[in-house]
């Protein structure tokens with residue numbers, strides 16, 4: 001198997017470019033014309049596949065989807081306007097009123113809000129559970145359960161569930177296993193080889209190549225029998241293994257209007273080519289920072305599942321090639337000490353995004369989780385003494401020097 005980067009650079013275009021362009025052109029065109037009235041009618045009948053209108057499909061976006069497909073071995077890929085569009089469309093396509101899903105209790109904030117507020121208003125129930133304790137899951141499954149949903153590495157807790165175990169439970173009950181793999185990009189993680197049926201991802205983070213565009217993808221690994229899902233089953237006779245993506249494309253992507261733009265897809269295409277390089281550099285920085293944190297007495301605690309003494313290290317090696325994302329957390333003695341430290345940083349930026357090329361720091365307790373009651377923050381493991389660092393591609397020595405200066409009392 002060739003390297004991720006070699007493969008990314010050499011995914012063929014779905015169609016030969018008329019000018020032999022080496023980079024995929026950005027097709028900033030809304031509509032696409034047909035040679036005859038008969039052709040356009042055949043297209044609308046589903047007999048002549050072609051791009052018609054960019055809310056339904058677009059050649060540049062199609063190439064990004066083709067690249068993800070080639071790199072992951074997925075059966076089908078759909079690119080959408082954001083990570084949240086990917087998550088909401090995937091959940092709506094597999095559930096209807098009265099159905100439920102089982103979800104990890106430590107989730108990206110807006111996913112939690114989507115499940116608790118937006119989807120619940122349409123009669124879709126979410127049953128939250130600690131997915132690192134797999135024995136708690138089965139008692140929650142009933143005849144209306146459609147999926148187990150989890151994040152590959154939770155943030156900012158940085159916990160890792162045993163995916164093989166989750167896959168066994170999902171398969172035993174004929175329900176879907178859906179992972180949000182935003183933190184663990186496809187250069188270090190293969191959802192297909194671990195039995196995940198559907199993968200959702202915010203490509204805004206690692207894949208965009210450095211925080212340049214908002215986007216998301218849904219991956220169908222082709223491992224699930226769509227006859228088992230009552231909402232996709234009615235169209236399996238017509239679409240077979242493509243039932244999920246067919247339902248998604250029409251009823252959600254098209255009707256709710258969630259397309260990725262050609263311009264964004266262009267960033268994602270370029271981002272994929274340098275993804276492996278960037279992830280490796282961020283990981284090396286995490287390891288050097290981990291060592292620095294561990295020997296510094298002002299740092300009271302450091303969490304990164306890539307470090308040997310993390311309780312999740314073995315799962316990080318097994319599931320993510322030892323690279324469990326490049327986000328870490330560390331604690332000082334008080335919230336005041338965290339603020340003082342953050343305000344003295346000159347290189348590391350105070351911002352809320354993840355996997356930018358720049359290292360970004362935030363105090364989750366007083367920002368992302370500020371609206372949550374104290375008990376809830378406590379049970380979610382959000383400590384007032386903790387900071388989250390999304391490690392970038394700067395030189396490790398420069399990052400350490402910035403921290404040294406910020407920790408000094410002058």
Ligand SMILES: *Cc1c(COP(=O)(O)O)cnc(C)c1O
Pocket residue numbers: 082083084085108110111151180182183202203204205214215216354
């Ligand atoms: C950012 C993020 C999302 C949402 O993605 P957007 O592209 O911002 O809509 C979903 N899940 C995780 C884990 C994320 O970090």
